[in-house]
Amino acid sequence: MNVTPNEPELGRAFLTLLRRDLLLAFRRPAEIANPLLFFIIVVTLFPLGIGPEPNTLQTIAPGVIWVAALLASMLSLDGMFRTDFDDGALEQILLSPHPLSVLVLAKVIAHWMVSGLPLILLSPLLGMFMNLTSQSIVALVLTLLLGTPVLSLIGSIGTALTVGLRKGGVLLSLLVLPLYIPVLIFAASAVEVAGVGFPIAAQLSFLGALLALALTLAPLATAASLRISVS
Amino acid sequence: MNRFVAWFHRWGSPKHFYDMSGRWAPWMAALFFLTFIPGLYYSLIGSPPDYQQGESARIMYIHVPAAWMSMFIYGVMALAGAITLIWKMKMADIVAQVSAPIGASFTFLALVTGSLWGKPMWGAYWVWDARLTSELILLFLFLGYIALTTSIDDKRTAARAGAVLALVGVVNLPIIHYSVEWWSTLHQPSTVKVMGKSAIHLSMLIPLLLMSFAFKFYYAWVVLSSARAEVLDRDKNAKWAADVAQAQAGEMPS
Structure with a gap:
């Protein structure tokens, strides 16, 4: 504490x-x-x-898998700050001399590594369940790779806002799900378009842009929300 | 500039806000009636029916201003949220919180009138059109804001949390709007062509503008009145509030 904080610290x-x-x-x-x-x-x-018809499944698969991914990532969100809030570790993090947004980013990355990454690894299996073509499965993995970090980042804002509330779970979904819509739209459309054989560069670029935006802005909003919730 | 800053700061004082809003609210009400009544006349009687849509087009005079208001009020909430976070001005968070239910009502009104208009025009109450969809999402954002601020007991924490949420929403709104537009052109190309606004005739533009001004004044009136009540409620232990209560009790015949 007595040394001034510097980069390696x-x-x-x-x-x-x-x-x-x-x-x-x-x-x-x-x-x-x-x-x-x-x-x-x-x-x-x-x-x-809906029934096991391969064509129907193939049509709904991109949307279904992505909506399930949104819901699954939301389920795990609540744990991001909850235990730290309960045992007081969060207050210690807030008291640290380092910029809170950077520390928040570390927590979000950790959350993504345990919730988003396994989801991505599992997704080809689900793609095969739903009769997706191999191009679609590649697109699914790529969109999840770009999209799930955005989910974790946006979700962290909602989690930080609701961490002080006892029944934050349902409220969290109300706050966060509307903000997930752009990710859902671009990702599901990429998977769908890839199935027909069209290029998906545009969708992937949009997802990349969303990721860049979320990566730069979301930690700041999360840090501000945490200070509000804990104060 | 200094005078402006001083003027701006004075709005932060609950007592000043209470006095000024009490003075302004009746004027807003008067302006509302002055624009609403002729607006209603011109939109229902004084304007010609649309050559294609017939009388159903008249719903536009409610629908379009309501949709404008829904976005305008979300903007006001975000701006008030920024003021809350930066200058910690109490009045700004009161304005934001009082605005949320009004904004949600306008959004709901726009959706209902839109679907009532859609039934004779498109043959269905609900079409997954880009504008309707993003308006629906805007309603969700309003409801999320209300849900968050009402579930936090401490009013100041609620206001600051709501401020962050409103700002996050305002950054996201254009993204959501354009992604939904992109999505709908992808899924159902050119189902609907909403009439171009530049092509609107003067006889229809007058009632539309009158109604949109009326809605703005209505919002100002309602927001001032309910913010006034909210200010008094939050400051009920302050001396000025006791003075106000005493003055009002003195006016009443005992």
């Missing part, structure tokens, strides 16, 4: 926080697994509800 704090969050997540594997299981089950429900 900040980097170390960032990595420490990242490692800590990952370690905590891996100590409770059920919390990583449950949203994934939810993702798989939701996608499985659609063929059961």
